[in-house]
Structures are given as structure tokens and as C-alpha cells.
Amino acid sequence: MTTPRLRKDVFKLDAGDQTLQWYAKAIHDMQQRPISDTSSWRYQASIHGTLQNPSSLTSDQRQAWAQCQHATWFFLPWHRAYLGIFEDIVAATVAKLGGPGDWALPYWNYSEANARALPPAFTAQAFAGLPGQNPLRVERDQGNDGKPFLDNKAVSLNCLKRKIFGGHLTTAGDSGFGGPVRGPNHMGDSDQGQLEMVPHDMVHSDIGGLMGDPDTAALDPIFWLHHANIDRLWEVWRKMGNANPTDPKWLSATRFFFHDASGRAVTFAPQDVVDTATGPWRYQYDNLANPLGNIR
Numbered sequence: 001m002t003t004p005r006l007r008k009d010v011f012k013l014d015a016g017d018q019t020l021q022w023y024a025k026a027i028h029d030m031q032q033r034p035i036s037d038t039s040s041w042r043y044q045a046s047i048h049g050t051l052q053n054p055s056s057l058t059s060d061q062r063q064a065w066a067q068c069q070h071a072t073w074f075f076l077p078w079h080r081a082y083l084g085i086f087e088d089i090v091a092a093t094v095a096k097l098g099g100p101g102d103w104a105l106p107y108w109n110y111s112e113a114n115a116r117a118l119p120p121a122f123t124a125q126a127f128a129g130l131p132g133q134n135p136l137r138v139e140r141d142q143g144n145d146g147k148p149f150l151d152n153k154a155v156s157l158n159c160l161k162r163k164i165f166g167g168h169l170t171t172a173g174d175s176g177f178g179g180p181v182r183g184p185n186h187m188g189d190s191d192q193g194q195l196e197m198v199p200h201d202m203v204h205s206d207i208g209g210l211m212g213d214p215d216t217a218a219l220d221p222i223f224w225l226h227h228a229n230i231d232r233l234w235e236v237w238r239k240m241g242n243a244n245p246t247d248p249k250w251l252s253a254t255r256f257f258f259h260d261a262s263g264r265a266v267t268f269a270p271q272d273v274v275d276t277a278t279g280p281w282r283y284q285y286d287n288l289a290n291p292l293g294n295i296r
């Protein structure tokens with residue numbers, strides 16, 4: 001691919017834009033693949049977490065599944081690689097199904113006042129001419145009625161005021177923008193970074209259902225648009241003049257295991273993914289404006 005993918009605001013797509021129709025069709029296609037296929041919907045979701053007993057997993061699954069990084073300064077780079085591979089798989093599936101060659105994951109900017117509801121495509125009973133129920137509509141505690149449900153507190157962007165990426169567990173209350181200096185850490189509900197707590201956690205728990213549990217969250221198609229926004233906010237924060245860690249402990253000491261879109265085993269360190277334009281996935285966001293205005 002020569003031009004970087006453009007990740008767009010899901011609430012500002014042009015009338016007639018087909019991004020979500022192709023997303024739904026690709027998900028439907030991925031859902032037909034066996035879980036042993038690394039590009040299947042269920043394998044991809046299992047990388048984040050799984051309800052399956054570890055003793056029932058293959059050695060590959062034990063290495064590749066239930067790897068999501070939380071409450072650590074690896075939260076953002078791990079999820080960036082996770083999204084990049086998923087976007088590659090969806091884009092390849094869209095192209096295979098006869099869709100455009102430049103499909104990119106949209107993001108959900110719920111902090112905007114007019115975007116506090118789920119995008120309508122995610123609540124419709126039927127969508128994109130697919131048989132059966134719309135794959136974008138899944139079990140949720142809130143949002144499926146199409147009404148706004150996220151309040152100002154849930155989608156506050158005060159995290160952007162934090163100047164330091166990596167927080168210190170010993171300093172009460174300062175877990176940093178990107179998470180405390182520790183890890184890798186798969187699960188752990190305490191000492192999360194500021195962005196991870198709000199809006200990240202709030203949006204997960206307010207939607208609830210599959211999204212309310214890390215072991216099932218990535219089975220909800222909105223998960224990926226939520227995390228695209230979290231990934232975008234990392235770039236907004238950097239563009240505000242803040243810097244990523246330079247410590248080799250963050251940049252290069254830890255590598256995370258994945259399968260790429262072709263199924264090949266690959267590893268990434270944060271230094272491989274910090275630049276979205278030259279990294280393995282080459283994408284941009286259509287809006288990196290500072291939402292706090294002049295507050296710095």
C-alpha cells in the first residue's frame with residue numbers, strides 16, 4: 001500500500017459512505033472462519049481475552065491469547081499493534097469481497113456532544129443486506145436503543161492535561177497519561193493510566209455486555225472503533241507537545257507476540273509502533289486537533 005490509511009470520525013462519514021457496510025460484511029465473513037484461523041473473528045477477539053480454560057488451549061493459543069495490556073505503560077502500544085493487525089485483516093477481507101482497497105478503521109469520538117450514542121449502524125436490527133441479525137449489533141447493557149447514554153464525566157478528556165506518559169506507582173494519584181511504569185501486565189484493575197481510566201474504562205463499562213469484560217470485549221464490533229479513538233487520543237496528546245518515553249525499558253525491552261494478517265508469527269516492541277505514518281501499518285487520523293482548546 002502506498003498511501004497511508006485514513007481513519008475517519010464515524011459520526012462524520014459522508015452520506016453514502018460505505019465504510020460501515022463493508023465493516024459489517026467483513027465481520028460476517030470473519031465469523032464464518034474456524035477459530036483455529038488466526039484471521040477469524042473469534043481468534044482476533046481471543047487475543048484480547050478469552051473465557052476458555054487455559055488448559056484447553058493449544059500452545060500457540062496460550063502464547064497469543066489473553067495478552068491485552070492494562071494498568072501498565074504498555075497499554076497504548078500493545079493496543080496499537082492489536083488494532084493495526086485487525087485493520088489489516090478487515091481491509092484484506094473487504095478487498096476480497098469486492099470492496100474498496102483503502103478500507104480503514106473509523107473511530108468513535110464520543111467526547112463530542114453529538115456523538116454520545118452508539119453510531120446507528122451498531123444498533124440496527126438488519127444492516128448491509130446481511131442474512132440474520134446485523135453483526136454490528138450485539139448484547140449490551142446500554143446503547144442499543146439508539147439513545148445518547150454517555151455523560152460528560154464518562155468522556156472527559158482531562159487525561160490530555162497530563163504531561164508525563166509513564167506514571168509512578170509510588171506517587172499516589174499520578175499514574176501518568178499512558179499508564180504506570182511496569183509490565184507487561186495482562187490484567188489488573190488498579191493504577192491505570194489517566195487515558196485508560198477515562199474515557200477508556202468508562203465507555204467499556206457504560207456499554208456493558210460483551211464490552212464490560214476484557215475476556216469478551218473485542219467480540220463487540222464497537223470495541224475496535226472505541227480503541228481507534230483511544231489510539232487517536234494518544235496522537236492528539238503527542239501533537240500537544242508531549243513526548244513518549246525514551247527509556248529502553250519501554251521502547252525496546254519488551255516485545256509482544258502476534259500473528260500478522262497473513263498468519264505469520266511476529267513480535268512488536270513499542271519503538272516499532274510509535275510512528276503511525278512509518279510504522280508497520282501506515283495510517284493517519286483525519287482530526288488531531290486539541291479538544292481542550294488552549295488549555296495546555
Ligand SMILES: [Cu+2]
Pocket residue numbers: 200204217227
Ligand atoms: Cu479497551
